[in-house]
Amino acid sequence: MSAEFILETQGLTKEFKGFVAVSDVDLKVQRGHIHALIGPNGAGKTTFFNLLTKFLNPTSGRIVYNDIDITAEQPAQTARRGIVRSFQISAVFPHMTVLENVRAALQRSLGTSFHFWKAEKTLFPLHERARQLLAEVDLESFADTMTVELPYGRKRALELATTLALEPELMLLDEPTQGMGHEDVDRVTQLIKKVSAGRTILMVEHNMNVVSSIANRITVLQRGAIIADGPYAEVSKNPLVIEAYMGTTDTALQGAHA
Known part of the structure; x- marks a missing residue:
């Protein structure tokens, strides 16, 4: 893996008693980018995050971070490397x-x-x-x-x-705008863009307006597998993506829940 990519998964797979939640995912996250992971409910996004942060062990495949294979590491080791996750539920005192x-x-x-x-x-x-x-x-x-x-x-x-x-080098943001009104969504979206300076962000996000406005690259999961990967303008026109979002047109995609 070149220095261009901070994180790479190779054939990452997670099965639960015969159910494949994450299926042979090859993902590359470019250093300094905001990379969005989207997909319909049940697409495997949270399971994928749980594999990255070691809450789950993969059935097969590898996770490479800064050219180091971290697949078998303990969660604390991975966190010390600078991979920090922010959860869907607000976690403050x-x-x-x-x-x-x-x-x-x-x-x-x-x-x-x-x-x-x-x-x-x-x-x-x-x-x-x-x-x-x-x-x-x-x-x-x-x-x-x-x-x-x-x-x-x-x-x-x-x-x-x-x-x-x-002091994260890679921030994993899990649905950062979930449950917010329009004004809060706009404010937090701008904050994410602001704090991304000098960092890399991989985010699961359901709000397509957020994704289209700040993500450099988008990966779309469906049934645990990647069906599209690229900039928003390209991904939003992909017939597989439009179909995955019940959809009809790319305007339906913009309002869809991931």
């Missing part, structure tokens, strides 16, 4: 402030994540970096707000900040 949430993520770099007895002042050096990360996702004015009081879209922005705190 509701009864901590926005700043404290980011600071907690930054503690990992100090090796004090579980040192609950340490004085809080030992964490003060992290505040400046935490505030930088909040600025990156447009949350600096919410630093002292209790997270439970944040609107849903802002919570997802906070989750982006805590993901960035782990």
Whole structure:
């Protein structure tokens, strides 16, 4: 694999008692790109993410990251390499402030994540970096707000900040705009584009307007297999893709759920 690609899967397959959830997937993610993984419900997108992050072991195939075969690694090893996943469900601490949430993520770099007895002042050096990360996702004015009081879209922005705190080289975003109103979708879409600078993003996303506006490349899964791969303009006209989305025309595809 050339340095051009940060991640490659080769023949990646996952079977569950005879059911093939991911079937012989060859995927290449170009370094520095936003790469979208789309497909109808049940297409195998979440299973594929679970294989990348080692929540599942593949039945066959390989996962290569930065030219290293990581197929047999433990989840923690893979995370330390800089592959960080953000989940569909907002994963923040509701009864901590926005700043404290980011600071907690930054503690990992100090090796004090579980040192609950340490004085809080030992964490003060992290505040400046935490505030930088909040600025990156447009949350600096919410630093002292209790997270439970944040609107849903802002919570997802906070989750982006805590993901960035782990210094990912490859961010896996699992349906980042799910459940959002139009205004929040637009805001989070722009944030994803903003934080992608200097990073690579692989995202599962159901909103085709999001995908068409920020993804450099799109891979379409159906029944666990790739049926199309390329830029949006090309993929959205592919007859197999249009058919997979119940569809009729590419306008139906734009509003489809993945």
